[in-house]
Every structure is written in structure tokens, then in C-alpha cells.
Amino acid sequence: MKALTWHGKRDVRVETVPDPEIKEANDAIIRVTSSGVCGSDLHLYEVLGPFMTEGDILGHEPMGVVEEVGSAVTNLRPGDRVVVPFNISCGHCYMCDRRLFAQCETTQVREQGMGAALFGYTKLYGQVPGAQAEYLRVPQAQFGPIKVPEGPPDDRFLYLSDVLPTAWQAIEFAGLPEGGSVAVVGLGPIGQMAGRIAAHLGHRVIGVDRVPERLDLARRHGMEVVDEAAADDVGDAVRQLTGGRGTDAVVEAVGMEAHGSAAGRLAQTITGLIPDRAAAPLMSRVGMDRMSALLESLEIVRRGGTISVVGVYGGMTDPLPMLRMFDKGVTIRMGQAHVKRWIDDLMPLVTDEADPLGVEGFATHHLPLAEAPHGYEIFQKKKDGAVKVVLNP
Numbered sequence: 255m256k257a258l259t260w261h262g263k264r265d266v267r268v269e270t271v272p273d274p275e276i277k278e279a280n281d282a283i284i285r286v287t288s289s290g291v292c293g294s295d296l297h298l299y300e301v302l303g304p305f306m307t308e309g310d311i312l313g314h315e316p317m318g319v320v321e322e323v324g325s326a327v328t329n330l331r332p333g334d335r336v337v338v339p340f341n342i343s344c345g346h347c348y349m350c351d352r353r354l355f356a357q358c359e360t361t362q363v364r365e366q367g368m369g370a371a372l373f374g375y376t377k378l379y380g381q382v383p384g385a386q387a388e389y390l391r392v393p394q395a396q397f398g399p400i401k402v403p404e405g406p407p408d409d410r411f412l413y414l415s416d417v418l419p420t421a422w423q424a425i426e427f428a429g430l431p432e433g434g435s436v437a438v439v440g441l442g443p444i445g446q447m448a449g450r451i452a453a454h455l456g457h458r459v460i461g462v463d464r465v466p467e468r469l470d471l472a473r474r475h476g477m478e479v480v481d482e483a484a485a486d487d488v489g490d491a492v493r494q495l496t497g498g499r500g501t502d503a504v505v506e507a508v509g510m511e512a513h514g515s516a517a518g519r520l521a522q523t524i525t526g527l528i529p530d531r532a533a534a535p536l537m538s539r540v541g542m543d544r545m546s547a548l549l550e551s552l553e554i555v556r557r558g559g560t561i562s563v564v565g566v567y568g569g570m571t572d573p574l575p576m577l578r579m580f581d582k583g584v585t586i587r588m589g590q591a592h593v594k595r596w597i598d599d600l601m602p603l604v605t606d607e608a609d610p611l612g613v614e615g616f617a618t619h620h621l622p623l624a625e626a627p628h629g630y631e632i633f634q635k636k637k638d639g640a641v642k643v644v645l646n647p
Contacts (some may be wrong), residue, residue, distance in 0.1 A: 256647065257387035258626045260310045263303050264634075266627050271311065274383065274391035279326035282395035284336060288408040289385045290315030290617075291626075291643040292340075292416060293442045294566050296634050297510060298376065302568065305376035313386030313645075314340035314373040315415040317408055320399070327395045336399035338392055339593035340416045342371045342382065345397030356590035361394065369590060386626060388647040400597055403605070409614050410604050412644065413447070418600050418611070420564055420591040421447035427562040427587035428503035430457050435501040437461075437492055437554045438477070439547050440508035441468040443616075443642045444564055448505045449477045450611050454603075460492055460501060462554070467639040475612060489553030500556035508547035509565025545572055555584060563588035616642055623647040 257271045274283055292315055298306060317337035320330050330336070343350055343358035350358050358370040363380045371393075374384020383391065392399060402411040421444050428436055434457050438449045441463035449459045453476045461472035464482040472479050478495065485491040493500050551561045552575065561584060579586075603611055618641045621629045629643040 255388040256623055257311045257383075258313065258623065258645075259308075260298060260303075260306050260312055261308050264299055264631075266299065266312065266630055268624050268626055269309075271309075271387070274389050276322060276324050277391070278393060279324040280394055280396045281324045282320055282327055282330055282392045282399065283322040284316070284318040284338065284390050284392060284399070285321050286316050286318040286385060286388060286390055286647050288317050288412045289313050289387075289623075289645045289647065290412060290415065290417065290443075291386070291629055291633055291645065293444065293509075293633075294375070295630070297566055297568070299630055299634055301510065302376055305378050307377070307381065310374070310376075310381065311383040311385075311387055312374045313384035314375055315412065315417070316373070316385030316390055317402070317412050317415060318390070321389070323395060329396060330399060330401070334399075335402050335404055337402055337411045337414045338373070338385070338390070338399050339414075339419070340372055340375075341369075341590060341593060342373065342380075342392075342394050342398060343594070344394050345594075350397075353592055353595045355592040355594050372590075386623065386645055388623070398594075400594070406605075407614065408646075409617060409644070410609075413613055413616065414593075414597060414600060414604065416591070416593070417443050417447050417642075418451075418604070418613075419593040419596040420444050421451050422596045422600060423591045424448045424505045424507065424562045424564045425452050425455065425457075426596075427560070428452075428505060429560045429585070429587075430455075430503055433457065434503065435460070435496060436503045436505060437480075437501040437551075438472075438505045438507060439463075439551050439554070440506070440565060441465070441472050441479075442507060445505065445507035446471060446475070446616075446641065447611065448507060448564070450475050452505075453477065454610055458501075460495060462488060462492070462550070465636050467636075468641060471641060487553075488550055492554045496556070500554055500559065502556060503560040503562060504551040504555045506547055506551045506561055506563045506565050509563075510544060510567050510569065545574075549575070552578060552582070552584065555582070558583045560585040560587065564591075617644040619643045621645055 343355040344360035347359040371380030
């Protein structure tokens with residue numbers, strides 16, 4: 255089969271690799287019909303190379319058609335149309351019983367001290383072959399895959415794999431009061447959907463970004479916006495819109511590669527120059543992120559408010575302004591999305607003919623798998639208006 259494979263910093267290639275096979279009784283094989291490119295994939299493209307191996311298959315936002323199932327999979331059969339959560343969970347362990355599916359104890363990557371395994375996402379998360387490919391082996395298929403109806407286009411359901419549950423959890427974790435206000439820092443795919451979900455639930459949304467196309471897209475979906483590139487101080491700009499107080503909550507949807515933060519950028523650059531064998535343990539112990547988005551969120555949120563962090567971080571020595579956080583009485587919630595926890599909330603929205611979240615028009619680029627390297631480039635460089643890239647094998 256054809257698959258997108260990692261070969262180094264900003265070097266991804268479509269290659270022929272062996273077809274996946276059933277290995278365990280609870281496996282399934284799906285033929286991938288759509289696979290999203292996530293902002294998290296760009297971290298692999300740029301700074302998380304020390305945790306990758308050349309030839310790793312990328313991607314964790316798939317849907318498709320079941321081709322084959324193992325003997326223990328009784329909930330699926332060949333021909334079923336499914337979307338697959340990005341995290342791999344069993345559905346019956348201590349953590350899954352508490353609906354903390356991203357911490358599944360059956361698939362936890364204990365040798366790395368990490369949570370549940372993820373598709374296509376480094377040694378840290380199990381090095382499971384990813385979904386930007388023609389076929390995908392799905393472990394724990396007795397629980398993970400979500401059956402969806404025939405008929406509507408893939409884009410109706412594809413984002414249930416990651417974007418929608420991550421954005422929904424971001425708003426749930428924000429703990430907004432009825433009719434409350436939320437600033438969304440970073441208007442990439444997750445930020446855009448978090449803003450749409452918050453607006454759909456009746457909250458005031460202020461989007462913060464510096465890319466004109468992303469700001470325009472947010473405006474079209476009912477958000478007020480603050481242009482980071484034009485504002486002298488983003489915190490002041492948001493306070494001016496909120497009676498001098500700041501928003502009830504902030505969704506931080508940027509993560510480790512934020513603009514600014516010179517020390518973090520330098521640390522990431524230096525680590526990128528070290529051979530991977532040495533760089534991986536160094537990043538695991540003393541890695542530093544670019545913290546400007548999180549620090550900006552701290553300035554935006556009102557006293558007593560909540561910061562909901564969904565941007566991916568990987569640092570172990572990130573400096574935090576504890577005095578400021580303590581004085582403002584800020585709550586911070588974060589973590590990988592517990593995808594299946596939120597499907598019952600989201601399914602009525604994606605099956606609604608009115609398409610209240612605008613999922614059908616969400617992808618700015620649909621590309622064949624052969625053009626995946628181009629998709630990564632324009633997404634990473636924010637070129638050609640790229641907000642969401644979907645690959646169609």
C-alpha cells in the first residue's frame with residue numbers, strides 16, 4: 255500500500271509499505287477513505303523528530319470502511335463505515351471506566367511513562383503505524399471505531415476522530431458560566447471548532463490569531479477577533495472588549511511552537527541540531543517549549559477564570575509565572591481528548607442537515623495522498639489559506 259512516511263525534519267514522503275495485517279484477535283483493518291492532517295502532525299514535521307524513526311507512518315485522524323476484523327471483534331463487520339479515534343483505548347480498564355480514555359491502562363506506553371497509545375505519533379505514544387495511508391490496522395477495535403451512517407460525505411464525520419472531540423473537551427474544561435465569554439488563542443483547526451462550539455452553546459467568543467485568513471474565517475462564524483499582529487498588547491485588547499476584566503476562560507490551542515518566546519525557540523533549535531539518539535533523552539528531561547501562547551492566555555483570562563490547554567506541549571523545564579497565576583486564582587485544565595466521551599454530544603450536530611458547526615465546508619484543502627508532502631508544507635507555512643488539509647487515499 256501507499257503511505258506517508260517520516261524521514262526527518264520537514265521531510266515526509268509517500269512510499270510503498272507492507273499492507274497491515276490482523277495481529278491480535280481484537281484488531282480490525284480499515285480501508286482509509288479520508289485522513290486529516292493535524293496541527294499536532296506539524297510538531298513531528300518540525301521539533302519532535304528525536305522521538306521518530308525513519309519510515310514511521312504518520313497520521314491520526316482517519317475514517318474509512320472495515321475490510322477485515324479479528325475473531326474477538328463482534329461489533330463490526332466488513333463493509334461498515336467507521337471513524338477512528340486518534341487515541342487507542344480498550345473501554346473496560348480502570349481509566350476507561352472513568353471515561354478517561356486518553357489514559358487507558360491497557361494501552362498506556364509505560365516504558366515511556368506516557369498515557370494511551372496514539373496512531374502515528376512517535377515512540378512516546380507507542381509508535382503505532384498511522385492513518386495517512388491506504389489501509390490502517392486498528393487495535394482495540396472491539397471498542398474504538400465509531401460506526402457512522404452511509405450517505406453524507408466523509409467530511410460530516412471525519413472530524414469526530416480528533417478535531418471535534420478535542421474542541422468540545424476544550425470548552426467543557428473551560429467551565430464557562432451560562433452565557434459566559436471565552437477567548438480562543440490560536441485559530442487553527444482546533445481553535446476554529448472550539449470557537450464554533452462555544453458560540454453554538456450560547457457563549458461570547460473572541461478569537462486571537464495573526465493570520466488574516468484565519469481571522470476572517472472566525473469572523474464568518476460569529477466570533478469577534480483580535481489580531482495579534484496589530485495589537486500592542488493582546489491582553490489589553492481583550493480587556494477593552496470585556497469591561498476591563500478579561501474573559502471567563504481561555505482556550506489555548508497553539509502549544510509548543512507559538513510565535514515569539516525567543517528562549518524556547520533557541521532551545522528547540524539547538525535540540526534539533528543534536529543527533530536524535532542524544533536529543534530524545536535531553537528533550538525528555540530538560541526540553542523547553544515556546545510559551546508565549548500560554549503566557550498570553552494568562553494575561554487574557556479574568557481573575558478566577560480558567561485556561562483550557564489543548565495545544566500540545568512537550569517541555570519538562572518550562573518556566574511558569576507562578577506568582578501571577580496564584581494571584582489571579584487561575585484554574586488550568588489540559589490533556590489529550592477523551593474522544594469517545596464526547597461522541598454522544600457531537601453526533602447529533604454532525605448528522606443535523608443544517609450542519610450547525612460547518613463541518614462540510616471546514617477543510618480548505620482536499621488532496622490525494624500522493625500530494626501529502628505539499629499539504630504538510632502549506633499547512634506548516636500557513637500558505638494558500640491552509641487551515642485544514644484532508645488527504646483522500
